Amino acid sequence: MRKKVKRSLIVLCIGMISTALLLSGCSGSGKTSGGGSTAESSGDDTKPITLSVFMDAPGQQPTADNKIYKLIKEKTGVSLNMEFLVGDLQQKLGVMIAGGDYPDLISGNDKLINAGAYIPLEDLIEKYAPNLKKHYAEVWNQMKDPKDGHIYVLPSYGVYTGSVHDTTYQGPGFYLQKDVLKEMGYPTPKTLEEYFDIIAKYKAKHPDMIGFETLNFDWRVFPLQNAPEHLSGHPNDGGVIVDNNKAQIFADKDIAKTYYKKLNEVNAQGLLDKEAFVQNYDQYLAKIASGRVIGMFDQHWNFQDGENSLISQGKIGSTYVGFPLMYPGAKEYYRDRGGLNLNRGFGISVKAKDPVRIIKFMDALMTEDWQKTLQWGIKGEDYEVKEDGTFYRTPEQRKNADNNTWKLANKADSFFGYMPKMQGSYTDGNATDPGTQPQEFYDSLKPYDQEILKAYNHKTWAEFFKEPGPNPVYFPAYTIILEDGSAAQLASTKLNDLSVKYLPKAIMASPSEFDSVWQDYVNQIHKLDIKAYEDRMNEQIQWRIKNWSSK
Amino acid sequence: MSEIVLTGEVKSKKKKKRVDPEIGVSLSWKTLKAQKQLIFMSVPIAIYLIIFSYVPVWGWLMAFQNYRPALSFWKQDWVGLQQFRFLFQDDAFLGVLRNTIAMSFINLVLGFVTAIALALLLNEIKVRFFKRTVQTISYLPHFLSWVIAAGIVATSLSVDDGIVNTVLMKLHLIDQPVMWLSKGHYFWGIVGLSNVWKEVGWNTIIYLAAITSIDPSLYEAASIDGAGRFHKMRYVTLPGIKSTFIILLIMNIGHILDAGFEVQYLLGNGLVVDWSQTIDIFVLKYGISMGNYSLATAAGIFKTIVSVILVLIANSIAKRLGEERLV
Numbered sequence: 001m002r003k004k005v006k007r008s009l010i011v012l013c014i015g016m017i018s019t020a021l022l023l024s025g026c027s028g029s030g031k032t033s034g035g036g037s038t039a040e041s042s043g044d045d046t047k048p049i050t051l052s053v054f055m056d057a058p059g060q061q062p063t064a065d066n067k068i069y070k071l072i073k074e075k076t077g078v079s080l081n082m083e084f085l086v087g088d089l090q091q092k093l094g095v096m097i098a099g100g101d102y103p104d105l106i107s108g109n110d111k112l113i114n115a116g117a118y119i120p121l122e123d124l125i126e127k128y129a130p131n132l133k134k135h136y137a138e139v140w141n142q143m144k145d146p147k148d149g150h151i152y153v154l155p156s157y158g159v160y161t162g163s164v165h166d167t168t169y170q171g172p173g174f175y176l177q178k179d180v181l182k183e184m185g186y187p188t189p190k191t192l193e194e195y196f197d198i199i200a201k202y203k204a205k206h207p208d209m210i211g212f213e214t215l216n217f218d219w220r221v222f223p224l225q226n227a228p229e230h231l232s233g234h235p236n237d238g239g240v241i242v243d244n245n246k247a248q249i250f251a252d253k254d255i256a257k258t259y260y261k262k263l264n265e266v267n268a269q270g271l272l273d274k275e276a277f278v279q280n281y282d283q284y285l286a287k288i289a290s291g292r293v294i295g296m297f298d299q300h301w302n303f304q305d306g307e308n309s310l311i312s313q314g315k316i317g318s319t320y321v322g323f324p325l326m327y328p329g330a331k332e333y334y335r336d337r338g339g340l341n342l343n344r345g346f347g348i349s350v351k352a353k354d355p356v357r358i359i360k361f362m363d364a365l366m367t368e369d370w371q372k373t374l375q376w377g378i379k380g381e382d383y384e385v386k387e388d389g390t391f392y393r394t395p396e397q398r399k400n401a402d403n404n405t406w407k408l409a410n411k412a413d414s415f416f417g418y419m420p421k422m423q424g425s426y427t428d429g430n431a432t433d434p435g436t437q438p439q440e441f442y443d444s445l446k447p448y449d450q451e452i453l454k455a456y457n458h459k460t461w462a463e464f465f466k467e468p469g470p471n472p473v474y475f476p477a478y479t480i481i482l483e484d485g486s487a488a489q490l491a492s493t494k495l496n497d498l499s500v501k502y503l504p505k506a507i508m509a510s511p512s513e514f515d516s517v518w519q520d521y522v523n524q525i526h527k528l529d530i531k532a533y534e535d536r537m538n539e540q541i542q543w544r545i546k547n548w549s550s551k
Numbered sequence: 552m553s554e555i556v557l558t559g560e561v562k563s564k565k566k567k568k569r570v571d572p573e574i575g576v577s578l579s580w581k582t583l584k585a586q587k588q589l590i591f592m593s594v595p596i597a598i599y600l601i602i603f604s605y606v607p608v609w610g611w612l613m614a615f616q617n618y619r620p621a622l623s624f625w626k627q628d629w630v631g632l633q634q635f636r637f638l639f640q641d642d643a644f645l646g647v648l649r650n651t652i653a654m655s656f657i658n659l660v661l662g663f664v665t666a667i668a669l670a671l672l673l674n675e676i677k678v679r680f681f682k683r684t685v686q687t688i689s690y691l692p693h694f695l696s697w698v699i700a701a702g703i704v705a706t707s708l709s710v711d712d713g714i715v716n717t718v719l720m721k722l723h724l725i726d727q728p729v730m731w732l733s734k735g736h737y738f739w740g741i742v743g744l745s746n747v748w749k750e751v752g753w754n755t756i757i758y759l760a761a762i763t764s765i766d767p768s769l770y771e772a773a774s775i776d777g778a779g780r781f782h783k784m785r786y787v788t789l790p791g792i793k794s795t796f797i798i799l800l801i802m803n804i805g806h807i808l809d810a811g812f813e814v815q816y817l818l819g820n821g822l823v824v825d826w827s828q829t830i831d832i833f834v835l836k837y838g839i840s841m842g843n844y845s846l847a848t849a850a851g852i853f854k855t856i857v858s859v860i861l862v863l864i865a866n867s868i869a870k871r872l873g874e875e876r877l878v
Contacts, residue, residue, distance in 0.1 A: 216821050274710050278732040278820045283705065484842025485617070493841060497643075500821040508733070508822070 045360055046077040052103035053346075054096075059084035059414040060404075068412040071373065078361050080415060102349035104358060107418050108153030110343055113145065118347035119355055120150035128356055129363035135159055135420060139340050142548045154362070154420045156345035158338050161432075162425035166462035167441040169300060171335055172222075172230055173322025173465065176295045178452050181321060186455040189323050192231070192262050199271055199294050211271030213296035214263075215284045216500060223298040225499055228256040233330035235468075236299075238478025239492065240537055245545060247477055247537040251499055252525045255327065257518055263507045264514045277504035285309075291318035316448045324465050335465040339476060346418050362420065371422045374412060375433035382410065383434065391430045391437060398444050401434065474544040480537055488536035491529045498524050614849040634849035644833060650739075651829045654810040657743040659803055665751045667796070670758035671784055686759075690752025697749075697813035704745045705818060708732055732818060735826040742814055757799070758792055765791035797874045805862040808854040830854065 061082065062069060073079050083103065085092060090111075096102060097115040106112060122144075125132050132154070136143060139159060143151045174195055180202050181187065189195040199211045215223040229241050232255040240247040241255075250256055266272050273279075273287070287293050288306030291313075296303070300322065310318045324334040346362070348355050365374065376383045376391060382400070383393050393401070400406045407413060422432045431437035434444075438459040442450065453459060482489035502521035509517045583590060614635070617628040638644050669689065676682040692700060707714045710728035719725045731737050765787065773783050812831035819827030830850060838847030 274730060275733075277822055278705075278730065280702075280705065280817065282702065484619075489841055490837075493836065497824070497836075501824045502821075504733075504821045 048077045049357060050079045050081050051105055051358060052081045053105045053415065054083045054103045054107065055414065055418060056085050056089055056107040056109060058086065060408060063409040067410050068373065076361055076364055082415060102351040104349060104352040105346045106349050108343045108345050108347050113152050113343065117349055118152035119350055120152065121154065121348065121359065122151045124355060124359045129359050131363045131366035132420060135366055142340055142342065153343050153347040154345045155340045155342055156418050156421060157423065158340035160337060160424040161422050164337060164424045165431045165436040165438055167436050167438065167460040169322055169335065169462040169465060172226060172236055172299045173334055174295065174297050174325045175320040175322045177318055178321055179317035180294055181452065189325060192325055195323065195325055196266055196271065200269065202294055203271060208292065210273045210287060210293045212266060213273050213287060213293045214276045215281065216277050216504060217280050220281055220302060221496065221500060223296065224503055227297045228259045230334050231255065231259060231325060231327050231330065233326065233333055235333045235336045235475065237476055239495065240477055242477055242541065245474065245541055247541055248534055249495065249530055251495060252522045260503060260506055261514055264509065264511055267507050268511050291315050316446055321452065321461065322464055332466045335462065335468045337468050337471050339471065345420065366420060368426050371432065374416045389428055392440050393434060473548050474541040477537060477541065480540040482536060487529050487532035491533040494528050495525060611848060611852055613845050614852050616845055618845040634845045637846065638849055638853065646825060647828045647830055647833045650826055651808055651810040654739050654742050654829065655807045657739055658746050658810065661743045661747050662750065662754060665747050666754035667758055669751055670755045670762060671788060673755065673759060674762050674788065675780060686752060692749040693753035697817060700745065700749050701814055701817035705732065732820065733822045735823040738823045738826040741818065745814060757795065761792040761795040762788055797869055801862060801865045801869060804865045805858045807861055808857055
């Protein structure tokens with residue numbers, strides 16, 4: 001019976017999908033005429049107007065006398081009627097699409113784009129929004145919908161100006177506990193040998209600790225699979241490395257073999273967690289939260305929950321610092337600039353009465369003055385300026401900024417999160433927001449963290465990694481979509497299956513058997529249609545270079 | 552055929568549906584009218600079956616297409632038996648089929664043996680409070696989701712202070728902790744035992760119900776004839792629940808290709824993947840998550856056909872042995 005129900009579900013889905021397509025067809029055709037007719041009607045730029053806004057995440061309404069929204073209303077005449085998500089997003093979207101009942105501004109969503117809920121923005125920006133035009137100049141072509149070439153949504157993150165000050169680091173790295181660093185005299189490991197040497201020495205003194213941890217569970221296989229590409233000097237491109245815009249898999253290459261052979265040795269020394277390959281994600285987090293793990297390779301956001309638990313337990317010493325280990329001669333590329341978050345941010349709906357006014361409003365907020373107000377706050381109230389022009393906050397201002405009740409009355413965070421924004425630094429050299437102002441970040445840290453940073457002569461965690469230049473045009477390759485049911489997708493899935501199965505086997509094997517298991521793995525890989533996978537990647541990389549390059 | 556309809560203890564809904572066309576001679580307005588309450592009662596079931604079991608069969612056509620959701624039916628690409636060929640020529644699928652059947656078989660045998668054993672034991676307990684307590688505790692795990700249950704199993708089997716290893720070490724049965732979840736040949740057993748732990752109490756309920764329906768005079772007669780506890784179990788209780796057992800067995804044999812999904816998905820890992828993958832996981836990976844609904848449908852058809860054949864075989868064996876049966 002269960003199977004049958006499943007099948008009927010599929011049929012139901014087909015029904016729903018086709019209905020949605022039908023609806024999108026209708027509203028799509030209605031949209032162009034609507035957008036065109038209203039485009040000319042806008043004279044007064046500060047006449048009071050209320051915009052309805054929908055945001056696709058739960059949130060809290062700001063207080064009625066919120067000082068930032070008040071300022072926005074004073075200066076631009078715009079008041080915002082904000083609606084936050086309550087309940088299930090897909091359901092809400094379904095209702096919105098079915099009824100064609102859209103607010104003026106809607107947060108970006110693929111489903112809404114397909115349903116034709118947004119008006120194309122490129123002409124409006126060209127005509128009425130010089131600031132936005134300037135802001136998005138570099139990424140203009142990336143923002144275009146690959147299907148019809150229109151821009152529907154203004155990305156809210158990933159456009160940088162000036163020098164980029166990362167303070168925290170969320171990316172890949174070989175992590176070590178702060179207590180370990182302190183006890184071992186603040187070493188800076190640069191190679192796998194140095195790194196595992198530190199772990200071995202520390203574990204000898206603290207036998208209860210787990211030496212090295214990794215994860216091979218469900219879709220979270222990158223802690224095990226991605227290290228070789230970083231060790232050999234490549235950024236995070238997922239399953240391939242890209243040299244001179246040419247992608248190839250690395251699972252079967254020597255850069256991979258060297259790393260896993262090292263892990264095999266490490267396992268033989270008893271440094272690798274015996275259960276690393278059988279644990280699930282929750283167990284992995286639990287181990288990290290117990291403070292017993294000396295180090296691991298991972299991307300920081302992936303074990304952030306474990307670290308948060310450590311912080312709430314007051315075990316700051318058990319949280320982690322990342323190091324960019326390299327193979328001899330390789331050039332470091334761990335840290336990268338976050339990519340553009342396409343289709344996230346605001347789009348103007350087909351139901352908006354005065355799109356010109358809305359785009360002018362968004363454009364007005366794109367000046368440096370407004371950005372400072374929105375990101376730092378109001379000078380003298382929320383931040384101070386030193387004589388040399390550097391922005392900073394007093395301890396009390398910092399405390400306010402952590403206080404949610406205070407923020408509801410004094411910040412416009414929820415709305416601003418979806419707006420186009422400057423990231424990096426302003427023309428006066430200050431970082432765009434307090435969180436990325438190095439000194440400000442340093443001063444807001446706990447004393448223990450300051451001590452560690454001081455020992456390494458750094459101001460931020462990101463400084464442990466080399467500052468990245470602009471991303472390659474195609475970057476990152478892991479966002480390339482493999483078409484459903486294609487040979488490329490099949491090869492990629494099978495390659496992942498092989499890695500999930502053979503890598504643990506090779507690492508757990510006795511060192512004398514490693515080579516034969518590895519050979520077996522490589523032979524299995526070569527049976528797959530890897531070429532189809534690489535061809536698809538390369539074709540898409542070329543497509544992106546052709547279509548995304550600015551100018 | 553008709554005598555079962557009249558005497559069968561377990562009244563299956565399917566039975567009624569089948570009767571009408573088969574005794575066609577007696578089907579007339581008169582009989583319909585005479586049985587109108589029965590007819591009314593079966594109408595909702597019939598509608599339910601038509602909507603959820605027959606209409607969707609139309610979707611089987613997908614298995615012979617290279618189905619793409621956005622296209623209309625007429626624009627789909629027909630590929631004949633290609634999806635089936637992919638299934639049966641893939642080495643992985645054959646391994647997956649083996650795992651599915653093996654784990655199902657283990658679950659079936661262990662499930663029946665333990666449930667009947669527990670039912671017999673519980674039935675012998677005369678202290679009501681104790682009996683109820685044992686019963687409640689034993690069926691509590693049934694209400695846990697497999698996500699939680701698998702977490703408990705994984706924690707118990709951990710080398711790191713897992714209860715299983717700790718107990719075995721204290722008993723000096725093993726010298727050092729065994730990594731239960733990393734050895735492929737333990738996996739089937741672990742799944743079997745986890746299933747027993749989770750479901751045994753629940754499965755017992757139906758046997759306990761069957762036992763209560765046994766005529767107490769049979770026990771009295773057996774006592775007078777000098778039967779002890781074990782003789783009564785052997786000669787009264789077990790034959791008394793035999794028909795329930797056979798019906799359940801036939802029904803369960805139909806599910807032999809449903810070895811489960813959650814437990815294997817949650818307990819499985821790279822090291823045991825050759826033993827842990829079941830058809831459902833394979834379908835999820837290569838069918839649904841790759842957008843290849845055709846392959847998923849083909850696998851579904853395969854499972855359905857095998858199930859129907861197995862049920863019919865089991866049924867005919869039961870018939871030949873003169874036992875209670877389903878159809």
